[in-house]
Amino acid sequence: MWRGSSALGLIVMFLAFADTGAAQQEPKQKEPPEAPAPKQENAPAKHENPLNETIQILGRRSIFFPDLATSPKPLTSKQKFELSGDESIAPSRLVSSALGAGLGQAADSLPGYGQGMSGYGKRFGSSMASAASDHFFETFLLASLLHRDPRYFVLLRGGAGYRIKYALSRTVVTRTDDGRSAVNWPGVLGPLLAESLANSYLPVREQTAGRTFRRYGFRVGLNTASKVVREYWPTIFRSLRISKIAPGAAPNPGPATPFEPRAPRA
Numbered sequence: 001m002w003r004g005s006s007a008l009g010l011i012v013m014f015l016a017f018a019d020t021g022a023a024q025q026e027p028k029q030k031e032p033p034e035a036p037a038p039k040q041e042n043a044p045a046k047h048e049n050p051l052n053e054t055i056q057i058l059g060r061r062s063i064f065f066p067d068l069a070t071s072p073k074p075l076t077s078k079q080k081f082e083l084s085g086d087e088s089i090a091p092s093r094l095v096s097s098a099l100g101a102g103l104g105q106a107a108d109s110l111p112g113y114g115q116g117m118s119g120y121g122k123r124f125g126s127s128m129a130s131a132a133s134d135h136f137f138e139t140f141l142l143a144s145l146l147h148r149d150p151r152y153f154v155l156l157r158g159g160a161g162y163r164i165k166y167a168l169s170r171t172v173v174t175r176t177d178d179g180r181s182a183v184n185w186p187g188v189l190g191p192l193l194a195e196s197l198a199n200s201y202l203p204v205r206e207q208t209a210g211r212t213f214r215r216y217g218f219r220v221g222l223n224t225a226s227k228v229v230r231e232y233w234p235t236i237f238r239s240l241r242i243s244k245i246a247p248g249a250a251p252n253p254g255p256a257t258p259f260e261p262r263a264p265r266a
Contacts, residue, residue, distance in 0.1 A: 064091050065230050067139070069151040074177035077144040084139035088132040096222070097127040112203025130198045134219065138190025148186050149175040152230045167231040171224045191219040
């Protein structure tokens with residue numbers, strides 16, 4: 001009986017000693033400041049900067065629309081030249097030229113090219129060439145000379161009407177290299193230079209001032225409409241849950257915030 005009581009007493013003393021040792025070690029385990037780590041994930045300061053919200057959704061470069069902005073840093077002239085080349089061979093460009101050539105052949109818009117596969121090939125080739133010239137003048141040459149940012153910055157707040165209005169306004173208003181708003185001269189003059197150059201390879205019937213300005217108006221209209229598609233491009237793929245195709249679209253990017261070119265500081 002005594003042995004049982006002694007053994008029980010030893011066990012109780014051992015457990016009490018173990019609890020005392022654990023209590024003495026507990027403060028040491030709480031010393032490392034690991035709590036701030038989750039706070040960094042929330043990062044409320046990021047939502048205060050509208051551009052950070054854009055970067056969250058456009059985290060990586062879009063293959064379909066290479067001109068979607070993914071960085072706040074301005075582009076160098078070399079990067080603008082590379083971007084103009086990427087735009088000229090982008091899937092969006094190939095699809096647009098293919099559809100345009102088909103519609104043009106159906107309407108016989110360039111009768112000098114004829115019909116059949118030969119006529120379609122000529123229409124497709126001229127469309128690609130005109131677009132490449134447009135990108136060269138608009139994205140590289142004029143954007144470099146006038147210090148304009150040729151990329152499209154997606155708006156992330158507001159209803160459909162507000163976002164569409166913003167997209168349409170990008171035809172005449174753009175962002176400068178230092179982040180301010182300015183007249184989009186490259187977007188206005190680039191297509192005109194491209195269509196003027198197209199007179200060197202289009203049929204003779206198309207090489208008149210009237211037809212040149214008609215093609216110019218048509219190209220500006222297409223460029224304007226394509227900006228609406230760019231505005232909703234990340235949203236479409238995020239809603240379809242195929243973000244791998246979208247340019248870094250996050251499934252839950254947080255509260256939507258717009259990025260608009262900054263006005264000059266007071």
